[in-house]
Amino acid sequence: MISDILLFFGLILVVIGSFGFLKMKDFFSNLQAISISDTVGLFTVVIALIIKYPEHFAKLLIIALLILITDPITSHVVALGATRAGLKVGEKKK
Amino acid sequence: MALTLLKLIKGPTQWDRLVAFNSFSSKALLIMILYTFWSNQFYLLDMIIILIILNLWGVLIAVRFLSKGGKKK
Numbered sequence: 001m002i003s004d005i006l007l008f009f010g011l012i013l014v015v016i017g018s019f020g021f022l023k024m025k026d027f028f029s030n031l032q033a034i035s036i037s038d039t040v041g042l043f044t045v046v047i048a049l050i051i052k053y054p055e056h057f058a059k060l061l062i063i064a065l066l067i068l069i070t071d072p073i074t075s076h077v078v079a080l081g082a083t084r085a086g087l088k089v090g091e092k093k094k
Numbered sequence: 095m096a097l098t099l100l101k102l103i104k105g106p107t108q109w110d111r112l113v114a115f116n117s118f119s120s121k122a123l124l125i126m127i128l129y130t131f132w133s134n135q136f137y138l139l140d141m142i143i144i145l146i147i148l149n150l151w152g153v154l155i156a157v158r159f160l161s162k163g164g165k166k167k
Contacts, residue, residue: 018117021117045128060139063146070150074116075116078109078112081160081161
């Protein structure tokens with residue numbers, strides 16, 4: 001019951017993040033929308049699977065911790081590289 | 095997933111394409127996790143751990159390549 005609700009909530013978060021990724025005007029707000037929604041969506045789905053299948057607890061916990069560590073690192077590195085390459089905050093797309 | 099693929103094709107700059115690639119592989123990971131529990135093949139969880147690390151590695155190398163000039167240099 002709780003796991004079904006959490007899984008549905010995670011999938012909804014991922015879909016809303018993808019729409020925001022297409023609709024935002026700026027590169028950095030784009031990046032923020034997609035990275036936060038992806039991290040929270042995958043983490044919520046993995047937590048739902050932990051509640052539903054407790055016999056695979058250890059591997060799913062490792063997957064959840066890796067998602068929580070690596071996804072913000074990639075978004076941070078992309079933002080740092082884009083700033084150094086000359087993209088400005090608030091710049092409109094052509 | 096199709097939305098990020100569309101962004102990957104038409105993205106205005108290279109950085110947009112890089113973010114779209116990262117998000118696309120993340121969603122492929124999500125589908126793979128759900129398929130693991132749908133079809134009862136639990137050895138796929140080990141491959142998912144490896145794929146998360148490979149995703150981080152690929153994005154880091156692409157950022158390093160693009161911030162040193164990319165294709166235009």
